Amino acid sequence: MSVKQKFWKGLFVAGGAGVAALAAVNASIARGVQTEPEDISLGGEARAFASEYGSVYYRTAGVKAGEPLVFLHDIGAGASSFMWRKNFDALATDFRVYAPDFLGFGLSDKPANAPYSADLYVALIRDFLGYGSRRAPAHLVAGGLSAAFAVRVADEHPALVSSLTLIAPTGAGAFDSRPDLPGAAFYGLLHSPVLGESFYNAMTSERSLRDYARKRLFYDRRFATERLVAHYYAASHQPGAQHAVAAFLSGYLNADTREAFARLAQPVTLVWGKDDITTPVAQAGALCRLNPHARLEIFNQCRMTPQTEHAERFNDLLRAMLLTRSAAA
DSSP states (O other): OOHHHHHHHHHHHHTOSOGGGHHHHHHHHHHHSOSSOOSOSSOSEEEEEEETTEEEEEEEEEOTTSOEEEEEOOOSTTOSGGGGTTTHHHHTTTSEEEEEOOTTSTTSOOOTTSOOSHHHHHHHHHHHHTSTTOOSOEEEEEETHHHHHHHHHHHHOGGGEEEEEEESOOSSSSSOSOOOHHHHHHHHHHTSTTHHHHHHHHHTSHHHHHHHIIIIIOSSGGGSOHHHHHHHHHHHTSTTHHHHHHHHHHTTTOOOOHHHHHHOOSOEEEEEETTOSSSOTTHHHHHHHHOTTOEEEEESSOSSOHHHHTHHHHHHHHHHHHHHHHHHO
């Protein structure tokens, strides 16, 4: 079990006291949450993509004839394309940018009956890349577990992907094993009507989310703003938001990408926060040995979110790399 999963599960267990009164508390929380998280943190147009299991919300902006650049958010409670709020508009000046909310997250549908798994998200990304007028292969920018999905898409459908920029990717030392019997039992627990909902509410309380942001997301605690906490809180308390998160915590979204990463022919850049304690930068060495052509960029004084803590450097790096490759093609 990864450090990140242990952290979230620890929050679940810590919130398990007082079960008898939890049903009333759960109802009170549900009544008190705002209708939806904000959808104006990214510019451009809001659109919807019809996937097999529901509608996928995404935003698009930028140069209409520009090369497609697709941002894929990390997985976790309250996760969404909000992750790219400091990058989406900045890169739209040179590319046609897209930022979807994965099924089960953000403003996308959250069906209870969807088979949430790595395979589902790999298929969703594949279908999204081939949707509508996006005929050219896309540059993918992905973080954490979504980076593992992106690696699989690039390996299994290479014609769809022109390059990969991966922020602290999992799949080669973290989040790379399928759920065992305890994981399956934990998944069942999370779906229990009162206890599961209560654990979820404890994990996604404003205090828990604030602590997670201050201790793990950011090196500089000033980035853990009240606006950020409010957004994650609203996003994680949408009806059905617990379904995908339960699958994540139980290990059903894990993907071992070591063999796929070694086979990648596309240009790959690994971006890592030097002070990341969730997916430590030491794991980058294993990936670089698997694929010696991969480039590694390390951001000092940074944890899980170099695209936020060092947005200007991140955007400049991405723009320079991709435009140089385009000019050389």
